[in-house]
Amino acid sequence: MIGLPLARITVAPRAILGVLGYAAFALAIGALERKYAGSHGADLVLPEIFGAVVVPLLVFGVVGATVLQGSLRASIRPLTAIGASGTNAALASVLVAAIFGAVVCGGLGAALVPISGSPVPFRADMIASAWVSALGAAAYASFFALGATFGRKGGGRAALLLVDWFLGSSPGIDVVTPRAHLRNLLGGAPLAHVSQTASAVTLGAFALVCLAISVRRAR
Amino acid sequence: MIRLTNVVARFAPTQVGPVSLFVGPGAYALLGRPSDGVALLLEAIAGRTLPASGKVEVLGGAPTQASRRKSIGYVALDAPLPEMSRVEKVFHTAAKLRGEAAGDVAARLAELGVESLATRRVSSLSLEERRAVALAEALTSQKTQLVLVEEPFVSMDPRAAAGLAKLVRARAKQGSCVVFTTASPRESLLLADEVFAFDRGKPIWRGKPADRIALARGEWVRVQVTGSDVRTLGAALAKDERAARVTVEPPLLVVEGETLVDVAAAVASAARSSKTEVLSIVPDAAPLDDVFASIAAANRSAQNRAQSPPGAVPPAPTSAPALAPPRTP
Numbered sequence: 001m002i003g004l005p006l007a008r009i010t011v012a013p014r015a016i017l018g019v020l021g022y023a024a025f026a027l028a029i030g031a032l033e034r035k036y037a038g039s040h041g042a043d044l045v046l047p048e049i050f051g052a053v054v055v056p057l058l059v060f061g062v063v064g065a066t067v068l069q070g071s072l073r074a075s076i077r078p079l080t081a082i083g084a085s086g087t088n089a090a091l092a093s094v095l096v097a098a099i100f101g102a103v104v105c106g107g108l109g110a111a112l113v114p115i116s117g118s119p120v121p122f123r124a125d126m127i128a129s130a131w132v133s134a135l136g137a138a139a140y141a142s143f144f145a146l147g148a149t150f151g152r153k154g155g156g157r158a159a160l161l162l163v164d165w166f167l168g169s170s171p172g173i174d175v176v177t178p179r180a181h182l183r184n185l186l187g188g189a190p191l192a193h194v195s196q197t198a199s200a201v202t203l204g205a206f207a208l209v210c211l212a213i214s215v216r217r218a219r
Numbered sequence: 220m221i222r223l224t225n226v227v228a229r230f231a232p233t234q235v236g237p238v239s240l241f242v243g244p245g246a247y248a249l250l251g252r253p254s255d256g257v258a259l260l261l262e263a264i265a266g267r268t269l270p271a272s273g274k275v276e277v278l279g280g281a282p283t284q285a286s287r288r289k290s291i292g293y294v295a296l297d298a299p300l301p302e303m304s305r306v307e308k309v310f311h312t313a314a315k316l317r318g319e320a321a322g323d324v325a326a327r328l329a330e331l332g333v334e335s336l337a338t339r340r341v342s343s344l345s346l347e348e349r350r351a352v353a354l355a356e357a358l359t360s361q362k363t364q365l366v367l368v369e370e371p372f373v374s375m376d377p378r379a380a381a382g383l384a385k386l387v388r389a390r391a392k393q394g395s396c397v398v399f400t401t402a403s404p405r406e407s408l409l410l411a412d413e414v415f416a417f418d419r420g421k422p423i424w425r426g427k428p429a430d431r432i433a434l435a436r437g438e439w440v441r442v443q444v445t446g447s448d449v450r451t452l453g454a455a456l457a458k459d460e461r462a463a464r465v466t467v468e469p470p471l472l473v474v475e476g477e478t479l480v481d482v483a484a485a486v487a488s489a490a491r492s493s494k495t496e497v498l499s500i501v502p503d504a505a506p507l508d509d510v511f512a513s514i515a516a517a518n519r520s521a522q523n524r525a526q527s528p529p530g531a532v533p534p535a536p537t538s539a540p541a542l543a544p545p546r547t548p
Contacts, residue, residue, distance in 0.1 A: 004304075077295070082300070083291070084316050085288045
């Protein structure tokens with residue numbers, strides 16, 4: 001059952017080009033920042049470019065590829081028509097998008113540490129950036145998958161991207177978005193009264209709760 | 220196999236119900252236009268739409284349960300299939316999901332005459348071919364006990380359409396339940412053992428197709444006959460009292476009579492006496508509007524007969540009227 005959603009991400013040229021494009025953008029910005037900011041470029045690139053822009057857009061594209069740019073329910077119909085349960089098919093689709101996004105973003109997050117400039121030794125920073133980026137990507141994947149269960153053509157996915165963008169930039173109410181917590185964990189602007197541990201737990205909860213609701217709505 | 224209890228399904232602007240019925244193995248037609256809610260009801264039976272009220276039970280439980288989904292084959296009008304695969308791979312995936320061996324995929328497709336599609340990519344198939352593949356998978360799987368098809372002859376590969384009736388009848392005889400929606404009384408005559416008619420979302424009639432559909436043209440049944448020599452056959456039929464009216468319109472012979480049995484017997488007798496060959500006998504079905512008008516008229520006269528004497532207070536209606544099976548003559 002994972003074959004179909006995985007093929008939609010890895011075989012469709014639009015999806016793969018999107019992933020490569022965002023990855024190249026992040027790495028290029030990282031390299032430029034290191035050139036001008038020296039050994040502390042990662043302090044800016046990771047939260048403000050990678051966490052705020054690249055991760056949400058890259059995962060938005062991955063989820064979009066998985067649901068064929070439409071609704072989650074419609075995207076699993078090819079499997080339910082031949083005997084798959086709606087729950088299992090929806091779960092497989094969202095998990096594939098989440099794991100794929102986590103692997104790609106985790107790798108990018110780790111790579112950006114030395115590329116954009118970070119004090120040596122940066123092994124610990126690479127490990128931290130990797131798991132934080134992976135967690136953020138997984139949370140975003142579930143978040144956008146939930147959006148894909150609203151609207152006849154899954155237009156809720158784009159609506160949640162906008163909600164995340166605007167609310168995530170508004171102090172005070174940004175805590176309801178993955179954006180604020182991801183930036184908090186990547187060393188960006190701290191959230192008022194929210195520790196990094198709390199942000200990590202919140203992102204994990206986002207991932208699980210959005211996954212559960214989206215699977216229930218799509219079955 | 221399917222039990223509906225006061226089911227109401229809604230998907231704006233269409234609503235269907237309340238519907239209560241129980242059916243076992245066999246082939247059943249939900250007769251009506253999409254706006255009459257038949258497609259919506261089929262989706263509710265398949266578990267793709269949750270009913271607004273009432274209960275849907277399929278194979279003893281909710282159709283959304285994983286254990287039941289593997290026994291249900293659903294062929295929608297757009298027949299979605301895993302687009303990244305070849306047709307053979309789709310059958311193997313379906314077999315895995317249903318918990319059975321895929322078997323000879325080409326042989327399964329050959330039951331509907333579309334074995335040439337086995338090695339094609341799903342993304343390269345036309346809608347008609349995709350529907351044929353989906354139908355072949357659903358009807359030839361040993362695990363599917365319930366097959367639901369939207370408008371089986373609409374956007375269907377002509378090779379598959381030719382073999383469809385035979386395969387549906389065979390599956391129904393093997394103990395499966397095949398339910399299809401159609402706005403064509405002719406299709407319900409061809410495929411269904413029993414018809415459930417819906418008009419503007421309300422169930423209006425349940426019965427054998429020949430009881431109402433073939434009789435909907437005035438008082439007589441009408442059949443179209445093709446044969447080796449329709450003129451000679453027509454001349455022989457004109458002498459038979461059971462054939463009330465015979466019209467020769469080569470290559471067709473149109474015969475009208477009181478019942479299908481009478482007309483069929485008259486045709487067989489005429490073929491023997493004139494030594495001509497009969498190639499096909501197809502009951503002529505009335506248009507859907509005529510069928511519904513006939514049903515409405517029959518329902519009205521049944522209500523008039525059942526009405527209480529003048530002055531008596533009629534009993535309040537209870538819950539949804541159950542679609543009772545027809546009385547056998």
